[in-house]
Every structure is written in C-alpha cells, then in structure tokens.
Amino acid sequence: MSRTCLFCGRPLGRHQKKYCSRECHLAARGLALRKEGAAQKYPQLHDPDWLAAKIAAGGTATTIAAEIGCARATVRAAMQQAGLNQDIDPRRGRAPPKQVRISADLAARLGLLEAA
Numbered sequence: 001m002s003r004t005c006l007f008c009g010r011p012l013g014r015h016q017k018k019y020c021s022r023e024c025h026l027a028a029r030g031l032a033l034r035k036e037g038a039a040q041k042y043p044q045l046h047d048p049d050w051l052a053a054k055i056a057a058g059g060t061a062t063t064i065a066a067e068i069g070c071a072r073a074t075v076r077a078a079m080q081q082a083g084l085n086q087d088i089d090p091r092r093g094r095a096p097p098k099q100v101r102i103s104a105d106l107a108a109r110l111g112l113l114e115a116a
Ligand SMILES: [Zn+2]
Pocket: 005, 006, 007, 008, 009, 010, 019, 020, 021, 024
C-alpha cells in the first residue's frame, strides 16, 4: 500500500506523512515558500508593470510601501527584482553597482570605501 501526497498526489516517501515536499505542505495550507511570501501577500510587487507605473507616477519605495501596507524594504527588493532599482532614493538605496567585475566579497568591502 502506498500513500500519496495530499496536495499533488505523488507517492509519498517512507518518512513523509501527508505531503511529498515542503512546497506541497505549505501550498496545501494556502501558503508559499518564504521566497514567494511577498508574491502571495503583495501581488502588486511582483507585477513589474504595476511597479513601473507607480514609479513613473512619482512613487518611491516609501510611498508604495505605505500604499499597500508592507515594509519599504519589501518594495525595494521587488524593485530590484524587476530591474527598477535605479529609482531607489540614492541616499537610502543600497543597490549594488550594475557592473561588478570583482568578487562580491571584495565589492562589499570596497563599497564601504567608494561610498565617500
Ligand atoms: Zn506533493
């Protein structure tokens, strides 16, 4: 006898009780994995067109965050993911340089020096 995942129906492994994977376990509960949490909670943030329109209308991470009720950092992350990070307030934004030819580790250290 073999049991199957309550969400996707795939056969369960020996140690699995109800779901075949963490994804199915969370999806069955209406949740998503952490990395997709923002998409679930703030779908607008993962719509590049919506974000771009907001920014074009003068919106910033701060105003957008206030509008949809999330943290500014969440908006900033979405902007970066959408490639819209050039509109981040330069005093506040910590977007990495577009072209990095050195290791990320070194860049992080140099970043501190170049900031002046
Ligand atoms: Zn499954």
